[in-house]
Amino acid sequence: MTDTALLDENPSTTANGTGRRVPYRVFTDPEYHAREQEKIFQGETWSFVALEAEVPEAGDFKSTFIGETPVIVTRAADGAVHVVVNRCAHRGALVCRELRGNRPNLECVYHQWAYDLAGNLIGVPFRRGLKGQGGMPGDFDMKQHGLKQLRVGIVGGLVFASFSQSVVPLNDFLGPLVVEHIKRIMHKPIKVLGDQRQYVHGNWKLYAENTRDPYHASLLHLFHNTFGLYRSTQTGKSLMDSEKRHSLLYSIAASNDDAADKQAYGDSRTFDTEFKLQDMSLLKGRQEFDDGITLVILAVFPNLVLQQIQNTLAVRQIVPKGQEAFELVWTHFGYADDDAEMQAIRRKQTNLIGPAGLISMEDGEAVEIVQNAIVGEQQATSFIAMGGGRAEDADHLVTEGAIVGFWDNYEKLVGFGTSQ
Secondary structure (H helix, E strand, C coil), X not given: CXXXXXXXHCHHHCCECCEEEEEHXXXXXXXXXXXXXXXXXXXXXXXXXXXXXXXXXXXXXXXXXXXXXXXXXXXXXCCCEEEEECCCCCCCCCCCCCCEXXXXXXXXXXXXXXXXXXXXXXXXXXXXXXXXXXXXXXXXXXHHCCCCECEEEEECCEEXXXXXXXXXXXXXXXXXXXXXXXXXXXXXXXXXXEEEEEEECCXXXXXXXXXXXXXXXXXXXXXXXXXXXXXXXXXXXXXXXXXXXXXXXXXXXXXXXXXXXXXXXXXXXXXXXXXXXXXXXXXXXXXXXXXXXXXXXXXXXXXXXXXXXXCEEEEEEEEECCCCCEEEEEEEEEECCCCHHXXXXXXXXXXXXXXXXXXXXXXXXXXXXXHHHHCCCCCCEEEECCCCCCCCCECCCCCCHHHXXXXXXXXXXXXXXXXX
């Protein structure tokens, strides 16, 4: 595969008025996976790595990944947030093996090379040898052997990092639409409630498609539709930034009309308002935002989803694990000034999302049944056409336009050509 291997080399993948076709091999071929690590995760992009609230105090750290590269997010003594590659400059060992914690510096267990929280090398045992023997060469410069330090940007308490020194500023990469909706949710100090982790046996891009797809949500997720949390008939929109790389899906549950909705869905198995919960308090929340929006799925290229579903607030970080698996890390949060009632609501509504969530568990299964069906397929393509098959905003929820936008950006960065 070459830098110029783009769509026009394969007419079957050309975007046109009847739909967008994506070759299934991009989900299974190791060559695409390797190229994504270089061109997306270590390229001209910003990747989400943490909430600032996860490292609130000096010395706090969090271990995570950008693509498949291990990184550490730290809070230094001066209050600055740093992101460094979790790989010792000596022999390449993981420096930090815990998920999170607090310490004054970072130390590799292998040979005890020590680094400050910004990644600068501050200690090398036996650097000058013992009893006049051994030690590092005389021209060894500590300043030249720190951990690789990444660019860091923060918007609304969300921490992003980039390997690139030439990538556009974070606010420009996100664009006004995304920045506005990050700040809408992150409009006051938050409190982290906890994490959930889900290992999915499917390619990470299938989940990127899923989170840009309002069309599936009221068909696949019966709970959504049955209890009126989300229906394709609701007032809502599917919007993108100017580059079409990020996606905002939102809906307003107050627009439900059970009789009209039932007629719209016809005999679909996903619409049956006769079902009841034994404990209806799960669905009793509070309106938090003046705009009436009850569901927001903000998908930020390449690895973040910021969500509001009823009163559940969370970020989802996508971590690729080879070309046929990924880990999904859900970090739940509320606001620091939540009263006792709202705290209880958020805790109960966490049952809606996560790997066993009443409106989330089907997504992992959907990814896996696609992956299982396309393994080894080199010629066939998907067909993405709902809403017109183009990367266009929609003032309705029956569209796949944002998925097309994702693939348009993938084409620019990675290409869809065959190996040469």
